[in-house]
Amino acid sequence: MAIHTKLPIYKVTYDLLNEVTDIVKNMPRDFKASIGAKIQLECVELMVLIFRANVATHKAQYLTELIERLQVTELLLRVSKDKRFISTGQYAKAIDLTNQIGRQANGWRKSSV
Numbered sequence: 001m002a003i004h005t006k007l008p009i010y011k012v013t014y015d016l017l018n019e020v021t022d023i024v025k026n027m028p029r030d031f032k033a034s035i036g037a038k039i040q041l042e043c044v045e046l047m048v049l050i051f052r053a054n055v056a057t058h059k060a061q062y063l064t065e066l067i068e069r070l071q072v073t074e075l076l077l078r079v080s081k082d083k084r085f086i087s088t089g090q091y092a093k094a095i096d097l098t099n100q101i102g103r104q105a106n107g108w109r110k111s112s113v
Contacts (some may be wrong), residue, residue: 004092013043013050016046016101017096019097022090023090024036024037024039027080027085028085035079038076042072043072043073046069048065049069053108058112059108059109059112063109063112067109070102074095
C-alpha cells in the first residue's frame with residue numbers, strides 16, 4: 001500500500017482543490033457560500049475517499065462513491081460556468097482535472113475488482 005499523498009490521483013485531486021479555491025474566491029458573494037462552498041467540500045471529500053480507498057481491502061465501494069462525487073463536482077462547475085460565476089478558462093482547467101481524476105479512479109476500480 002502506497003502512502004496516499006504520493007498517489008498520482010491524490011496529487012491531481014489536490015490540484016483540483018487548489019484550482020477550485022481560486023475559482024470560488026472570485027464568485028459573487030451570494031453564490032460563494034452556497035455553490036462555491038459545496039464545490040470545495042466535494043473536493044475535500046474526494047481526497048478523503050482516495051485515502052479510504054487506499055487503505056481499504058475492498059476499494060470498489062470507495063472508488064464508486066468517489067466517481068459519484070466527481071460527477072456532482074462537475075455539475076456544480078458547469079452550473080457556475082453557465083451562470084457566468086466562473087470563466088470558461090477556469091471551467092476548462094477544472095474539468096481537465098476532473099477528467100484526469102475520473103480516468104484514474106475508473107482504472108483503479110477496475111484493477112481492484
